[in-house]
Amino acid sequence: MDEPARPGGLYALFDHHRADLLRFLKARCGDGAMAEDLLQDLWLKLARPPGGPVQNGRAYLFRMANNLVLDGARGRARAMRRDRDWIEGDSAMPEDRPDPADSAEDMLVRQQEAGVLHRAIAALPPGARRALWLYRIEEHSQAEVAGIMRISRSGVEKHLAVAMRHLRDWLAEAGMMPPAGHSNSKEQE
Amino acid sequence: MMSETILDEAIAWHLAGETATMDWDGFTRWLERDDDHRRQYEAIAQTDAMLIRHRDTLARQAAVRARRRQGGWLAAAFAASAAAVALVVGVTGQGAEQTFATQAQGREVALADGSTITLAPHSRLTLADAQGSRIDLSGGAYFAVRHHPGRTMAIHAGGLTVADIGTRFDIQSDGGSTRIAVAEGVVEVRSPELERAVPLPHGRAMLFEDRAAQARISAVGPDDVGSWRKGELSYTEAELTLVALDLARYGGRGLDVPDDMKGRRFSGTLVVGNGHYPAQDLARLMGLALVRGAGRDRLVRAGVGR
Numbered sequence: 181m182d183e184p185a186r187p188g189g190l191y192a193l194f195d196h197h198r199a200d201l202l203r204f205l206k207a208r209c210g211d212g213a214m215a216e217d218l219l220q221d222l223w224l225k226l227a228r229p230p231g232g233p234v235q236n237g238r239a240y241l242f243r244m245a246n247n248l249v250l251d252g253a254r255g256r257a258r259a260m261r262r263d264r265d266w267i268e269g270d271s272a273m274p275e276d277r278p279d280p281a282d283s284a285e286d287m288l289v290r291q292q293e294a295g296v297l298h299r300a301i302a303a304l305p306p307g308a309r310r311a312l313w314l315y316r317i318e319e320h321s322q323a324e325v326a327g328i329m330r331i332s333r334s335g336v337e338k339h340l341a342v343a344m345r346h347l348r349d350w351l352a353e354a355g356m357m358p359p360a361g362h363s364n365s366k367e368q369e
Numbered sequence: 370m371m372s373e374t375i376l377d378e379a380i381a382w383h384l385a386g387e388t389a390t391m392d393w394d395g396f397t398r399w400l401e402r403d404d405d406h407r408r409q410y411e412a413i414a415q416t417d418a419m420l421i422r423h424r425d426t427l428a429r430q431a432a433v434r435a436r437r438r439q440g441g442w443l444a445a446a447f448a449a450s451a452a453a454v455a456l457v458v459g460v461t462g463q464g465a466e467q468t469f470a471t472q473a474q475g476r477e478v479a480l481a482d483g484s485t486i487t488l489a490p491h492s493r494l495t496l497a498d499a500q501g502s503r504i505d506l507s508g509g510a511y512f513a514v515r516h517h518p519g520r521t522m523a524i525h526a527g528g529l530t531v532a533d534i535g536t537r538f539d540i541q542s543d544g545g546s547t548r549i550a551v552a553e554g555v556v557e558v559r560s561p562e563l564e565r566a567v568p569l570p571h572g573r574a575m576l577f578e579d580r581a582a583q584a585r586i587s588a589v590g591p592d593d594v595g596s597w598r599k600g601e602l603s604y605t606e607a608e609l610t611l612v613a614l615d616l617a618r619y620g621g622r623g624l625d626v627p628d629d630m631k632g633r634r635f636s637g638t639l640v641v642g643n644g645h646y647p648a649q650d651l652a653r654l655m656g657l658a659l660v661r662g663a664g665r666d667r668l669v670r671a672g673v674g675r
Binding site for chain 2: 319
């Protein structure tokens with residue numbers, strides 16, 4: 181079966197792919213200094229064993245790097261700080277800590293987010309809603325969703341694309357994330 | 370156009386990112402090609418991350434909704450005449466539990482301590498005792514409550530309990546949702562579905578939806594709180610379904626909102642009673658048309674064939 185992940189193996193992979201990972205991080209966050217910091221964070225995170233077997237160590241490292249950018253951006257943009265356990269196969273970042281001042285305001289932010297998501301999902305076209313629900317809430321793979329809905333993989337991708345775009349628009353409209361682009365990249369009608 | 374294509378590509382990269390065949394180097398090159406690529410991808414990734422963070426909540430909401438589907442409150446059989454809120458004043462007796470139920474006219478209920486409750490039309494209020502230590506409400510009511518240290522007053526409406534009261538506030542509870550708006554002072558809102566008690570100060574309103582099992586807080590003008598008593602319904606970004614519930618209660622006619630309009634929001638003030646036809650005003654303000662039925666109306670898109 182899959183080789184159980186060993187931190188030592190990931191360190192070696194990290195060293196081997198360091199340049200590619202840094203290039204990716206620079207492209208992903210658009211900031212060279214931040215990319216260097218995130219690469220350091222990534223290295224620190226390797227001390228924690230992955231949650232499950234790692235089939236493709238290189239892809240695993242890229243996914244971790246990608247999640248670090250995502251999490252960093254969220255932390256900066258929203259000053260929101262908890263619930264990081266969604267980071268794949270991992271529990272918490274080194275600098276993460278339980279926030280004792282988890283205020284009622286935080287709870288309300290979460291509830292507002294959930295409310296917008298709930299309504300946005302309810303407003304999706306049925307196919308996109310079903311595909312998204314199976315994929316994201318019931319955690320089926322895209323292949324499984326295709327099987328359940330009896331449609332092709334590309335059909336699933338199309339549904340999910342519709343759903344993602346729709347949710348992004350709703351969240352942006354609700355002010356829960358920055359608009360998709362900055363001022364110079366507003367969508368042209 | 371350009372941006373739409375970029376967005377499609379961003380979504381495709383994002384979805385591929387979870388597969389074993391993801392081309393991370395190709396993705397890197399795509400990101401490097403244009404700053405907008407990065408921004409569009411980031412927006413999609415953040416959207417999906419938020420969805421994943423709320424996965425459990427959303428799943429739970431769906432379960433709650435399924436459980437409660439058959440228990441929905443039916444807005445049926447409203448008087449066809451417009452219902453201005455004429456008040457009948459009653460003072461509660463001592464002792465046993467009392468229930469007040471209104472039809473087309475609201476009424477006022479006075480508690481032993483001088484606090485007053487203005488009960489809306491088509492609403493029902495049960496007092497466990499004359500002190501109002503426990504109050505159950507379905508429908509609408511405006512509370513002007515005197516504060517007594519040491520007294521506990523709890524109002525149960527929908528899935529919520531409103532407590533710690535010495536204040537003026539309005540509650541509307543029906544159709545699977547409960548709204549609380551505070552004009553003065555502060556109340557504390559509790560629910561088994563909320564993680565903790567939520568303090569709601571004056572100038573704030575909470576919308577709690579049973580099916581979603583979650584609350585939203587918004588600002589409200591203190592003068593708008595309980596404005597139905599003056600024959601006005603004021604909204605800021607309110608969902609059409611809630612406006613429709615109010616029009617049934619205060620405007621005297623049911624209003625059907627088609628599914629595809631349920632997410633739409635309304636801001637503005639509608640006048641009810643005295644010959645006004647608020648559903649017609651609502652339709653006009655929203656650029657929609659109204660189809661009249663017997664006792665109920667239905668919103669439709671303007672220009673759509675009847």
